[in-house]
Amino acid sequence: GESVGLHLPTLSVQEGDNSIINCAYSNSASDYFIWYKQESGKGPQFIIDIRSNMDKRQGQRVTVLLNKTVKHLSLQIAATQPGDSAVYFCAENGTSGTYKYIFGTGTRLKVLA
Amino acid sequence: NAGVTQTPKFRVLKTGQSMTLLCAQDMNHEYMYWYRQDPGMGLRLIHYSVGEGTTAKGEVPDGYNVSRLKKQNFLLGLESAAPSQTSVYFCASSYDGQRQYFGPGTRLTVT
Numbered sequence: 001g002e003s004v005g006l007h008l009p010t011l012s013v014q015e016g017d018n019s020i021i022n023c024a025y026s027n028s029a030s031d032y033f034i035w036y037k038q039e040s041g042k043g044p045q046f047i048i049d050i051r052s053n054m055d056k057r058q059g060q061r062v063t064v065l066l067n068k069t070v071k072h073l074s075l076q077i078a079a080t081q082p083g084d085s086a087v088y089f090c091a092e093n094g095t096s097g098t099y100k101y102i103f104g105t106g107t108r109l110k111v112l113a
Numbered sequence: 114n115a116g117v118t119q120t121p122k123f124r125v126l127k128t129g130q131s132m133t134l135l136c137a138q139d140m141n142h143e144y145m146y147w148y149r150q151d152p153g154m155g156l157r158l159i160h161y162s163v164g165e166g167t168t169a170k171g172e173v174p175d176g177y178n179v180s181r182l183k184k185q186n187f188l189l190g191l192e193s194a195a196p197s198q199t200s201v202y203f204c205a206s207s208y209d210g211q212r213q214y215f216g217p218g219t220r221l222t223v224t
Binding site for chain 1: 117144148153154155156157158161163171172203205207210211212213214215216217218
């Protein structure tokens with residue numbers, strides 16, 4: 001069973017609506033950010049990434065926004081589907097070049113039918 | 114192409130026992146990582162490797178050792194298991210130290 005995420009913040013969204021998941025990152029020196037999706041009982045899976053020289057990047061149904069001024073990332077999922085139900089993590093690379101990524105605690109997305 | 118695989122999937126240890134977790138990747142990636150994941154916390158880096166024969170400490174290395182004798186394998190060892198090491202362990206690999214590909218995890222319980 002799923003033991004990870006017992007105390008995670010949860011976002012409940014109606015199927016078909018858009019979802020916005022937020023993340024505050026910690027290190028102002030971070031210059032590369034990634035969003036991962038983790039389904040129950042599985043390892044994290046890459047969704048989308050963004051470099052600090054960009055404010056916005058779009059993928060298939062997903063958009064990542066970066067606000068360096070307030071150290072904030074957001075992941076927008078368009079037309080949320082039941083298969084989007086998962087825990088979403090942001091990660092930052094901390095000091096560039098160390099390869100030591102810092103992961104957020106995650107947000108659980110629940111899609112309501 | 115299996116990606117990243119981890120062995121075993123589950124394990125129960127008694128306090129003081131030792132074990133090795135095996136991670137294997139078939140993508141010819143240079144970088145490999147070991148994380149632990151605990152309830153309410155994000156992934157925390159234990160050790161990582163930037164190439165065959167190299168290892169480095171992450172955020173929570175105490176009580177663990179690693180080896181990267183072959184490029185495709187990254188082993189995580191617990192010499193004397195403690196209940197605080199009960200966790201889900203994930204291995205990951207990366208081509209360039211950026212996007213990481215994760216394995217399915219190993220659920221370890223130490224009693």
